[in-house]
Amino acid sequence: MPTSPLRKDAARNWERIVAVARELVDEGTPLQLNDIARRVQMGVGTVYRHFPTAEALLETLATPTLEALVAHGEGALADDDPGRALAGFLTRTIEAQVTDAALPPVAAAPTDALPRTTELKEAMWSIGSQLLGRAQEAEVVRADLTSADLVPLMCGVAFAATVHGGPDSRVETARRYLTTLLEGLYVH
Amino acid sequence: MPTSPLRKDAARNWERIVAVARELVDEGTPLQLNDIARRVQMGVGTVYRHFPTAEALLETLATPTLEALVAHGEGALADDDPGRALAGFLTRTIEAQVTDAALPPVAAAPTDALPRTTELKEAMWSIGSQLLGRAQEAEVVRADLTSADLVPLMCGVAFAATVHGGPDSRVETARRYLTTLLEGLYVH
Amino acid sequence: MPTSPLRKDAARNWERIVAVARELVDEGTPLQLNDIARRVQMGVGTVYRHFPTAEALLETLATPTLEALVAHGEGALADDDPGRALAGFLTRTIEAQVTDAALPPVAAAPTDALPRTTELKEAMWSIGSQLLGRAQEAEVVRADLTSADLVPLMCGVAFAATVHGGPDSRVETARRYLTTLLEGLYVH
Amino acid sequence: MPTSPLRKDAARNWERIVAVARELVDEGTPLQLNDIARRVQMGVGTVYRHFPTAEALLETLATPTLEALVAHGEGALADDDPGRALAGFLTRTIEAQVTDAALPPVAAAPTDALPRTTELKEAMWSIGSQLLGRAQEAEVVRADLTSADLVPLMCGVAFAATVHGGPDSRVETARRYLTTLLEGLYVH
DNA sequence: CATGAATGAGCCTTCATTCAT
DNA sequence: AATGAATGAAGGCTCATTCAT
Numbered sequence: 001m002p003t004s005p006l007r008k009d010a011a012r013n014w015e016r017i018v019a020v021a022r023e024l025v026d027e028g029t030p031l032q033l034n035d036i037a038r039r040v041q042m043g044v045g046t047v048y049r050h051f052p053t054a055e056a057l058l059e060t061l062a063t064p065t066l067e068a069l070v071a072h073g074e075g076a077l078a079d080d081d082p083g084r085a086l087a088g089f090l091t092r093t094i095e096a097q098v099t100d101a102a103l104p105p106v107a108a109a110p111t112d113a114l115p116r117t118t119e120l121k122e123a124m125w126s127i128g129s130q131l132l133g134r135a136q137e138a139e140v141v142r143a144d145l146t147s148a149d150l151v152p153l154m155c156g157v158a159f160a161a162t163v164h165g166g167p168d169s170r171v172e173t174a175r176r177y178l179t180t181l182l183e184g185l186y187v188h
Numbered sequence: 189m190p191t192s193p194l195r196k197d198a199a200r201n202w203e204r205i206v207a208v209a210r211e212l213v214d215e216g217t218p219l220q221l222n223d224i225a226r227r228v229q230m231g232v233g234t235v236y237r238h239f240p241t242a243e244a245l246l247e248t249l250a251t252p253t254l255e256a257l258v259a260h261g262e263g264a265l266a267d268d269d270p271g272r273a274l275a276g277f278l279t280r281t282i283e284a285q286v287t288d289a290a291l292p293p294v295a296a297a298p299t300d301a302l303p304r305t306t307e308l309k310e311a312m313w314s315i316g317s318q319l320l321g322r323a324q325e326a327e328v329v330r331a332d333l334t335s336a337d338l339v340p341l342m343c344g345v346a347f348a349a350t351v352h353g354g355p356d357s358r359v360e361t362a363r364r365y366l367t368t369l370l371e372g373l374y375v376h
Numbered sequence: 377m378p379t380s381p382l383r384k385d386a387a388r389n390w391e392r393i394v395a396v397a398r399e400l401v402d403e404g405t406p407l408q409l410n411d412i413a414r415r416v417q418m419g420v421g422t423v424y425r426h427f428p429t430a431e432a433l434l435e436t437l438a439t440p441t442l443e444a445l446v447a448h449g450e451g452a453l454a455d456d457d458p459g460r461a462l463a464g465f466l467t468r469t470i471e472a473q474v475t476d477a478a479l480p481p482v483a484a485a486p487t488d489a490l491p492r493t494t495e496l497k498e499a500m501w502s503i504g505s506q507l508l509g510r511a512q513e514a515e516v517v518r519a520d521l522t523s524a525d526l527v528p529l530m531c532g533v534a535f536a537a538t539v540h541g542g543p544d545s546r547v548e549t550a551r552r553y554l555t556t557l558l559e560g561l562y563v564h
Numbered sequence: 565m566p567t568s569p570l571r572k573d574a575a576r577n578w579e580r581i582v583a584v585a586r587e588l589v590d591e592g593t594p595l596q597l598n599d600i601a602r603r604v605q606m607g608v609g610t611v612y613r614h615f616p617t618a619e620a621l622l623e624t625l626a627t628p629t630l631e632a633l634v635a636h637g638e639g640a641l642a643d644d645d646p647g648r649a650l651a652g653f654l655t656r657t658i659e660a661q662v663t664d665a666a667l668p669p670v671a672a673a674p675t676d677a678l679p680r681t682t683e684l685k686e687a688m689w690s691i692g693s694q695l696l697g698r699a700q701e702a703e704v705v706r707a708d709l710t711s712a713d714l715v716p717l718m719c720g721v722a723f724a725a726t727v728h729g730g731p732d733s734r735v736e737t738a739r740r741y742l743t744t745l746l747e748g749l750y751v752h
Numbered sequence: 753c754a755t756g757a758a759t760g761a762g763c764c765t766t767c768a769t770t771c772a773t
Numbered sequence: 774a775a776t777g778a779a780t781g782a783a784g785g786c787t788c789a790t791t792c793a794t
Contacts, residue, residue: 009753009754010295010754012225013754013773019340032787032788032789033788033789033790034354034787034788034789034790035788037755037756038333040756041768042754042756043754043756043757044755044756044757044789044790044791045754045755045792046754046755046756048195048789049753050792051753053789054789060764090785091764098241108351116784120302126258134765140222142368142371144364148352148353149352149364149365151351152348152349152350152351152352152365153348153365154350154351155347155348156344156345156347156348156365157344157348159344159347159348160340160341160343160344160345160347161340161344162340163296163340163344164336164337164340164342165336173340176332176337177337177340177344180330180333180369180373181368181369181371181372182372182375183330183372184368184369184370184371184372185370185371185372188376194775195772195773195777196773196776197772197773197778197779198777198778198779199780202767220762220763220764221763221764221765222763222764222765224763225781229779229781230780231776231779231780231782232764232765232781233765233766233767233779233781234763234778234779234780234781234782236765236766236779237777237779238778319760339781343791382755383756383793383794384758384794385757385793385794386756386757386758387761389757389758390567394630400686408783408785409784409786410783410784410785410786411784413760414770418758418759419759419760420759420760420785420787421757421758421760421786421787421788422758422760423756423759424681424786424787425757425758426757436771438793456570470754480702480788484727487768488744503706512723513614518744518747520740521744525726525728525740528725528727528728528737528741529569529741531723531724531727532720532721532723532724532727533724533727534720535719535720535723536716536717536719536720536721536723537716537720538716539672539715539716539719539720540712540713540716543683548715550790551714552708552713553713553717555750556709556745556749557744557748558746558748559706559748559749560745560746560747560748561744561747561748561751562738564752572776573774574774574775577775588762596766596767596768597767597768597769598766598767598768598769599767603778606775606776606777607775607776607777607778608768608769608776608778608779609770609771609775609776610774610775610776610777611789612769612770613770613774617768622775644794654764683787
């Protein structure tokens with residue numbers, strides 16, 4: 001939902017824009033604010049007021065997914081099996097990347113359009129960092145891995161699944177790749 | 189070098205175009221034929237005559253790298269240690285992807301502009317396939333990996349290294365990621 | 377006038393574009409949207425917004441003429457002398473083709489850019505068809521003529537007048553040719 | 565064949581160019597000298613040497629047809645039935661226009677690229693003029709028709725047949741239209 | 753707040769013609 | 774004679790962004 005409370009009609013517009021953008025992203029159409037304005041039958045200005053750039057809109061789409069990931073991650077921090085906790089977190093992250101087409105570009109981008117996105121990405125980073133630290137302390141994960149590697153590796157796995165082929169088996173493929181990678185990350 | 193022998197002056201132009209395109213690719217500038225024409229001080233038509241599309245030019249840049257990889261791969265086929273052979277091949281491939289900015293898009297593209305590119309990509313695929321087969325027969329590599337996974341995985345590793353950060357330590361990072369992945373791919 | 381109501385400034389632009397296009401068509405210059413944009417001192421985008429293709433613009437120019445023809449034709453349907461009604465309709469049509477340089481290409485085109493054009497062309501066809509039917513029933517016109525022949529024949533007469541020579545006596549020439557043709561079409 | 569005697573190889577080139585151009589014209593492809601050069605596997609320069617402009621090439625294609633028409637017309641001048649002579653000449657002309665796609669543009673063009681074309685068009689004009697004169701003297705054709713009308717009318721009939729529809733029944737349609745027109749031209 | 757017209761840089765591509773080889 | 778590389782004007786079209794209404 002919108003960051004700040006909006007008038008009822010404005011809120012309705014916001015929702016419509018987001019809904020249409022979601023459809024476009026899902027079908028692989030590049031987001032263009034003009035295009036969206038036409039589809040939702042609003043003036044471009046209105047769309048720009050809500051979302052100053054296409055990136056902002058894209059990040060808005062990715063936000064709920066990121067929030068869910070963070071929520072899951074916070075749960076994982078409570079898990080007393082550090083190996084399982086990290087693996088679960090990474091698995092969820094990969095599934096999200098492959099399932100939500102808005103996520104990969106947001107995850108890979110070095111800078112963000114929305115502060116909220118930065119917040120969430122930092123939360124993800126922090127959670128990953130803690131989970132990794134615990135797993136390494138427990139000596140179930142290789143010591144040479146740093147928390148700065150987690151995001152790139154997840155992006156890499158998702159990208160690999162994308163290169164693999166059609167979008168049909170993408171989730172499955174991504175899971176397979178992650179399993180293999182974890183095999184390499186974990187100590188035996 | 190040009191595919192078919194060219195007149196001396198045409199060859200000189202070809203070289204200049206390729207040289208400038210190389211610079212642009214290396215500095216991350218997207219290839220645009222008009223832009224290149226301006227920079228090399230030629231008519232657009234000249235550039236278009238040599239390279240009908242930006243993809244063709246990009247693939248031309250990637251060709252020598254691909255050829256070197258194929259050459260290396262053919263050598264690897266003669267190695268009698270199947271595990272080492274595959275690992276060496278994949279390592280070289282990753283290094284190439286990270287070193288030559290023209291390679292990643294070409295490697296990830298589902299279709300090619302130049303027949304030569306298709307040839308080379310198929311050769312790569314075939315070599316990888318054989319090396320993987322041997323390693324699996326020797327039971328040094330997990331059986332559930334297929335040759336269709338090699339290219340995506342290599343693209344994924346390269347992409348991960350790109351996401352990681354600045355281009356400085358990219359080679360190093362990529363190597364680290366590959367090592368980890370191999371750890372997961374190989375049987376212990 | 378514009379199909380849908382426009383803002384005042386947009387309407388002014390629309391008018392200017394149409395006016396300039398009219399001049400160009402009249403002097404035989406091929407319509408090019410870029411060229412028009414330059415002449416009316418507007419951004420290309422503005423012209424493209426109003427008229428997505430040169431054909432659309434040309435059809436817009438032809439529309440009033442077509443509307444007048446249809447109006448006349450509907451009047452002719454009320455005439456109780458079927459021979460005179462048909463002859464009058466065809467005469468008007470020829471005069472229009474020769475007078476309005478936007479018409480011939482629109483009339484001869486197998487497909488239309490604007491729905492309005494299709495509507496009008498179908499109306500013309502329908503009117504011609506009815507007038508012809510009545511004239512044939514009254515046995516004043518040869519039976520072997522079909523309504524599918526009317527448009528081609530009118531285009532042919534107009535074209536003949538164009539080939540004949542300079543634009544000066546074109547109307548007169550066209551009328552003469554039509555008279556002769558009617559002489560052949562009508563029963564004596 | 566070529567106007568002036570050529571060296572054997574040059575003659576062969578000439579023939580190949582003409583042959584390919586004929587194919588293109590027949591399939592409705594616009595003539596472009598570069599395009600032709602590629603298809604006949606010659607340098608553009610060679611094609612330009614033989615045919616300085618696309619019009620010259622087009623007229624070269626039309627020449628044999630025009631020559632045949634002139635030949636027929638000269639025969640018609642010997643016919644002692646002036647009505648039949650004119651009708652036959654016009655019929656042949658129409659058939660040629662509809663059969664040979666190179667002819668209509670050449671016939672309708674106000675100026676020619678090749679002197680030979682001008683010669684032939686003037687011969688056609690002269691023959692038509694004589695045949696018309698005789699038919700008018702014999703009072704089988706309306707007196708208000710002038711020899712300057714013949715070419716435009718023939719072009720108009722051919723054009724009408726083109727507008728009518730697909731190229732399948734074009735000859736037939738053109739014949740029907742000519743018959744009707746003649747009905748109007750001739751005295752009853 | 754909403755609208756949507758206007759902008760115009762800028763990319764892509766074609767093609768007739770010239771001229772060095 | 775033949776070649777074909779080079780030219781570059783020119784046309785087509787898109788799209789992110791601004792701003793008057």
